[in-house]
Amino acid sequence: MFRINQPGFIINSPPILNKPEISAQTKVFRQKPEIVDEVLKWENNGKKSSKKQPKWNISRFPLSCYIEDEPSQGFNKAVNISFKSWSDITGGLLDFKKAYSIDNADIVVSWTDEKFPGREYEAGSNDLKVVNNKIEKAFITIIIFPAIDAGLSSDARVERVRRTALHEIGHAMGLDHSNNPKDIMFHRGIVNKNLSSSDIQRLMEHYQKNSLDIIT
Numbered sequence: 001m002f003r004i005n006q007p008g009f010i011i012n013s014p015p016i017l018n019k020p021e022i023s024a025q026t027k028v029f030r031q032k033p034e035i036v037d038e039v040l041k042w043e044n045n046g047k048k049s050s051k052k053q054p055k056w057n058i059s060r061f062p063l064s065c066y067i068e069d070e071p072s073q074g075f076n077k078a079v080n081i082s083f084k085s086w087s088d089i090t091g092g093l094l095d096f097k098k099a100y101s102i103d104n105a106d107i108v109v110s111w112t113d114e115k116f117p118g119r120e121y122e123a124g125s126n127d128l129k130v131v132n133n134k135i136e137k138a139f140i141t142i143i144i145f146p147a148i149d150a151g152l153s154s155d156a157r158v159e160r161v162r163r164t165a166l167h168e169i170g171h172a173m174g175l176d177h178s179n180n181p182k183d184i185m186f187h188r189g190i191v192n193k194n195l196s197s198s199d200i201q202r203l204m205e206h207y208q209k210n211s212l213d214i215i216t
């Protein structure tokens with residue numbers, strides 16, 4: 001369930017349900033759940049997707065980002081730092097700005113306390129609304145207290161959120177998992193602290209192709 005932080009702020013349904021109606025030509029591109037535990041195996045774990053990865057039209061940048069308030073943990077700041085990391089490595093080409101409502105946001109970051117039996121090691125997830133292989137809206141959900149946070153200090157939990165957000169923002173840009181254990185986009189990306197040169201290269205290649213799409 002989603003945590004409600006603001007006194008007097010009434011919400012009837014989780015923000016993730018506020019998605020616009022999906023037309024026949026729209027699909028929601030669901031990324032594989034994140035796992036960071038060596039024991040759990042997901043059926044597609046480590047396999048490279050052959051699907052064509054969607055992306056934002058470059059004219060949509062700076063993308064507006066709505067981050068649901070989670071003030072008690074310093075998590076919001078960690079998510080903002082993660083957005084800035086992605087922006088900085090592209091020299092600001094892929095830039096982000098703050099949105100003040102979910103409806104007006106390109107990317108929505110929500111928090112959840114929900115845990116799923118058998119998926120206790122999931123740290124975050126990602127839903128992309130995609131039309132004609134272009135991303136129209138991205139929903140990032142970060143789990144507030146996943147099993148991997150057990151025994152961690154509050155600072156370490158903030159750091160885990162930062163890494164989770166780095167990984168999920170990569171998906172929100174249309175990047176699939178990588179097979180390189182040093183990448184943030186490795187399917188167990190939370191073991192890594194920072195974006196790798198390979199992460200950066202994959203993102204730049206993804207969006208250089210996008211520039212050509214606009215010309216044609």
Ligand SMILES: [Zn+2]
Nearest residue numbers: 032034177187
């Ligand atoms: Zn992932």
